[in-house]
Amino acid sequence: MRRRVMAASAAVGAVLALSGCAADASGQWQRWGLPEGVTEQAPLIGDLWVGSWVAALVVGVLVWGLILWAAIAYRKRNDELPRQTRFNMPIEFLYTVTPLIVIGVLFFFTVRHQDDILDESAPADVTVGVIGQQWSWTFNYVDEDVYDIGTTTEIPTLYLPVDQTVRFELDSPDVIHSFWVPQFYMKQDVVPGRTNSFQVTPNKEGTYAGKCAELCGVYHSRMLFNVEVVSAEEFEAQMEALRQAGQSGQIDAPLRGAYSETPLNEAGSDQ
Numbered sequence: 083m084r085r086r087v088m089a090a091s092a093a094v095g096a097v098l099a100l101s102g103c104a105a106d107a108s109g110q111w112q113r114w115g116l117p118e119g120v121t122e123q124a125p126l127i128g129d130l131w132v133g134s135w136v137a138a139l140v141v142g143v144l145v146w147g148l149i150l151w152a153a154i155a156y157r158k159r160n161d162e163l164p165r166q167t168r169f170n171m172p173i174e175f176l177y178t179v180t181p182l183i184v185i186g187v188l189f190f191f192t193v194r195h196q197d198d199i200l201d202e203s204a205p206a207d208v209t210v211g212v213i214g215q216q217w218s219w220t221f222n223y224v225d226e227d228v229y230d231i232g233t234t235t236e237i238p239t240l241y242l243p244v245d246q247t248v249r250f251e252l253d254s255p256d257v258i259h260s261f262w263v264p265q266f267y268m269k270q271d272v273v274p275g276r277t278n279s280f281q282v283t284p285n286k287e288g289t290y291a292g293k294c295a296e297l298c299g300v301y302h303s304r305m306l307f308n309v310e311v312v313s314a315e316e317f318e319a320q321m322e323a324l325r326q327a328g329q330s331g332q333i334d335a336p337l338r339g340a341y342s343e344t345p346l347n348e349a350g351s352d353q
């Protein structure tokens with residue numbers, strides 16, 4: 083028995099030490115597993131994430147403690163059936179009211195943060211029309227009147243100017259996708275027949291990965307894109323490059339014919 087307890091605690095210790103080491107290198111340990119946030123809005127979601135973890139841990143420790151205490155204090159000592167308790171009002175009241183309070187607190191903070199995260203009252207500097215199509219992304223730079231279309235074989239890159247508020251307008255011509263840049267701490271569904279939108283202000287230059295977060299068909303896993311957060315000059319240069327490449331105008335979400343380079347067409351099974 084004692085050997086088993088010692089082995090178990092050694093295993094737990096090893097897991098904690100190893101995960102601590104690996105995560106510490108990137109600072110993820112302090113963010114409770116989140117990658118580094120790169121938008122002005124990211125701390126709002128980060129706080130909610132960390133707060134929820136702390137709350138869950140407090141409840142967890144309390145519950146584990148009570149389980150452990152009950153298991154030890156009321157362990158079987160002889161073959162006599164212990165006194166059976168039913169309808170203990172204080173206990174029933176406690177386990178009805180406590181979860182209500184827990185849910186209420188989580189609900190309050192979620193709604194408050196959600197209102198801030200989805201706030202679109204500030205005018206956006208840049209508007210990007212995002213089309214999620216099976217199985218890639220199209221980016222319409224609305225103000226610049228240029229576009230870029232990705233395919234499953236060529237991952238598109240979304241360019242954004244640093245420290246400027248971007249408004250994303252999400253449309254789909256086929257099925258539900260989900261527009262997700264993990265380091266933005268933000269994800270929103272792309273629904274056919276309905277335009278979803280949100281605003282973020284990227285505040286750190288760099289290259290970030292983006293992906294579809296809603297299982298949308300056979301090549302869902304290839305529905306990737308890159309995000310380049312660059313200086314205003316580099317952003318302008320990229321818009322000019324798209325213009326030079328003949329990619330002026332905007333792609334309309336319902337125009338499925340625009341996406342002729344999907345593997346389905348390559349395989350000839352779309353016809």
Ligand SMILES: [Cu+2]
Pocket residue numbers: 214215217258259260294295296297298302305
């Ligand atoms: Cu998708």
